[in-house]
Amino acid sequence: MNIVIMGPQGSGKSTQAELLAKKLNTVHISTGDIYRSIANQNSDLGRKIKEYIEKGELIDDETTFTVVDKHLAEIKSGFVVEGFPRTIGQAEREIVPVDKVIYLRLDDNEATKRLLSRGRTDDTPELIAQRLKLYYLDTVPVLNYYRQQGKLLEIDGSKTIPEVHNLILQSLGI
Numbered sequence: 001m002n003i004v005i006m007g008p009q010g011s012g013k014s015t016q017a018e019l020l021a022k023k024l025n026t027v028h029i030s031t032g033d034i035y036r037s038i039a040n041q042n043s044d045l046g047r048k049i050k051e052y053i054e055k056g057e058l059i060d061d062e063t064t065f066t067v068v069d070k071h072l073a074e075i076k077s078g079f080v081v082e083g084f085p086r087t088i089g090q091a092e093r094e095i096v097p098v099d100k101v102i103y104l105r106l107d108d109n110e111a112t113k114r115l116l117s118r119g120r121t122d123d124t125p126e127l128i129a130q131r132l133k134l135y136y137l138d139t140v141p142v143l144n145y146y147r148q149q150g151k152l153l154e155i156d157g158s159k160t161i162p163e164v165h166n167l168i169l170q171s172l173g174i
């Protein structure tokens with residue numbers, strides 16, 4: 001089964017993707033993790049990605065397709081992906097069939113509070129606000145895209161980590 005986990009910054013996508021992938025015995029892919037690791041490389045691409053991340057901007061779709069294609073091509077037995085697709089262009093490309101999309105709902109205040117305590121270098125108040133702005137602009141339309149396809153499962157992301165995990169399993173009928 002191919003599963004996408006979506007939700008605003010701080011909604012727990014990465015934590016829940018990891019738990020779910022473990023439970024399903026499949027692969028967890030995070031485009032954020034992939035991009036952070038490329039940003040640490042001393043290469044033209046690394047420097048370009050670093051610049052985007054430091055500005056709180058999304059990496060352009062063409063670069064994202066190349067990077068995601070490379071990772072997904074190796075996977076044969078399903079995955080849990082998080083951080084992708086993040087724009088309508090990325091969703092419409094339909095690189096691989098998506099079976100279900102888990103949407104972790106969380107309000108901005110709670111999201112910002114969690115991110116500030118996480119303390120990643122791009123988790124300053126300014127960059128959090130910038131990324132949330134792009135989330136509403138670019139990513140919320142992707143939620144609607146999957147909702148129309150009947151693939152969206154909405155979960156209350158404000159609950160504890162094990163509670164959210166169980167709600168996800170329930171919604172998937174596992």
Ligand code: ADP
Binds near residue numbers: 060084
């Ligand atoms: P957050 O959810 O807090 O924004 P992520 O770890 O998902 O953090 O992403 C970190 C950064 O990586 C983003 O700000 C963006 O620059 C880049 N990124 C991750 N996934 C994508 C994507 N699918 N398309 C474009 N840029 C992406």
